Amino acid sequence: MKILFFSGKGGVGKSTMAAASARQLSRKGRVLIISLDPAHNLGDIFGVVNKGKKDKLTDSLFLQEVDLHKLSREYLQKEINVLTSTYSYLKTFNLDSYFSTLKYSPGIEEYALLTSIATTISRETSFDYIIFDTPPTGLTLRFLALPRVSMTWIDRLIDIRRRILEKRYTIHRIRGSFSSEETVLAYEEKDDDILRRLWTLKETYQDLDQNLRSKDCHVVLVFNPDVLSCKESERLVAGLKELGLPLRLLIDNKVSAENEDQAATVEEKMQALAPGVELKRIRLRKDLGGEEKGGRLDDIQEQILPEAW
Secondary structure (H helix, E strand, O other), rough: EEEEEEOOOOOOOHHHHHHHHHHHHHOOOEEEEEEEEOOOOHHHOOOOOOOOOEEEEEEEEEEEEEEHHHHHHHHHHHHHHHHHOOHHHHHOOOOOOOOOHHHHHHOOOHHHHHHHHHHHHHHOOOOOOEEEOOOHHHHHHHHHHHHHHHHHHHHHHHHHHHHHHHHHHHHHHHOEEEEEEOOOOEEEEHHHHHHHHHHHHHHHHHHHHHHHOOOOOOEEEOOOOOOOHHHHHHHHHHHHHOOOEEEEEEEEEEOOHHHHHHHHHHHHHHHHHHHOOOOEEOOOOHHHHHOOOOHHHHHHHHHHHOOOO
């Protein structure tokens, strides 16, 4: 299975490029295209109303638009349930009042997106291609960085948890088990729910990180021939390099006779930043989203992805 992330500044046409690429790939395999962008455009482009579930567009092409607010709520509730169960022996401290503030914590949306991506990759194994239409550059870089960042923190938390268990074991040998009528506190690693949870999380992030860095993962950067788009694209290229993630294709979208000179300048700059990465130039076409299914998408379909993909 191959995984494609279409990224870029808001308004550059990455949703249209993702949609056209999905149509191209659906000719040779089963494709699931997923919108992670809060400003969902894929439904408009394909001429359907998606309500967060997989829609079958053709026998080999499926669409899903993720509700980020719903996803964040579900992620938060799941984590609260885990914390409530794990720390049930601390209920006298009224943990609910602390949990209620978690929804305001920074990073909730990014972790919710990351969890959704990991779940999709592990579950949707019947597809040959999964295409993610990502949010604008800043949020995309943040959630793509999370697997590595999270593994670093989890390693540290595992170390701290082991030291806590060592202290418990020392006290256990002196005065006996930590227990009450309702709770027995573990002092061995194999019995500790928190340590097991940390190991599970680490394994999840390791698997996702390996998927993101594999030869089957393709990050596609879409930009326009203008200064603002170029600047933001430069930041994305630098961020991907820093994270060690695979930028495989540059797409200069909305090129016209009026901006052709500017397009050449921007393309030269982008290729200098990402040497060896293939570049495609897409001519400006109007009203892509207003056409019926197929419509103008068919006009540009053969121009997007390398045939080897």
